[in-house]
Amino acid sequence: MKFLRVGILASLLFPSLLFAEIAVVVHPSASFDSLSQDQIQRIFLGKTKKFPNGNQAVPLNQNTGTPIHDKFNEGVCNKSPGQYRAYWSQLIFTGKGAPPKDSGGDADIVKLVSTNPNLIGYIDSSAVDGSIKVVYKLP
Numbered sequence: 211m212k213f214l215r216v217g218i219l220a221s222l223l224f225p226s227l228l229f230a231e232i233a234v235v236v237h238p239s240a241s242f243d244s245l246s247q248d249q250i251q252r253i254f255l256g257k258t259k260k261f262p263n264g265n266q267a268v269p270l271n272q273n274t275g276t277p278i279h280d281k282f283n284e285g286v287c288n289k290s291p292g293q294y295r296a297y298w299s300q301l302i303f304t305g306k307g308a309p310p311k312d313s314g315g316d317a318d319i320v321k322l323v324s325t326n327p328n329l330i331g332y333i334d335s336s337a338v339d340g341s342i343k344v345v346y347k348l349p
Contacts, residue, residue, distance in 0.1 A: 232282055233335040234346035235319070236261075237327035245345045251287050253330060255297065256307040261330075269310035270319055270331035278316075282332050285348045 234250055241263045252258045254269045261267045272279045275291075283294045301307035313322055316337035323329045324341035338344055 231335045232278060232285070232332050232348040233338050233344045234286075234330065234332045234348070235323050235338065235342040236330050236345050237323060237325075238341065238343045239327050240343055240345070243343075243345065247286055247346065247348075250330075250346055254283075254287055254310055256301060256309070266328045267330055268326075268328045270313040270322060270329055271310040272315060272319065272332065273312045276315070278332070278334060279312075282348065286332075286346075 234245065240261070242261065245262070249258075249262065253261075253267045254271075259267055272282070280291050283289050283291065287294065289297060298307070298309040302309075313319055313331065316333040319331035319333050320337060320339065320342055323331050330345075332348075335344075335347060
């Protein structure tokens with residue numbers, strides 16, 4: 211019982227421990243094998259709409275409020291949940307952009323990305339399979 215309480219407390223204090231690492235994934239036909247954190251950040255913050263090869267890049271978020279969504283935005287976009295919402299609220303208000311669509315969980319992102327070469331998303335690395343290509347890992 212003591213270990214259960216310690217595990218629950220640890221998951222509440224350190225939600226990032228729930229995920230070994232986050233994998234940023236694209237369609238397997240992508241002509242690039244990796245992206246930098248800066249390139250991914252620019253795509254997910256709406257600063258660019260293209261992959262390095264010039265093809266359209268459409269980012270997909272996991273559902274807002276989930277630990278993986280928050281860890282990705284903090285680790286890659288360098289924004290807390292509140293900063294992320296404020297950032298997109300300002301862009302929406304000024305007509306300069308729309309946030310990435312919330313597209314479900316790991317299985318949903320895998321399914322969508324594996325069928326569309328323009329999509330980029332992120333999943334728990336344990337959900338990676340042969341239908342997608344990992345281009346970045348966030349420990």
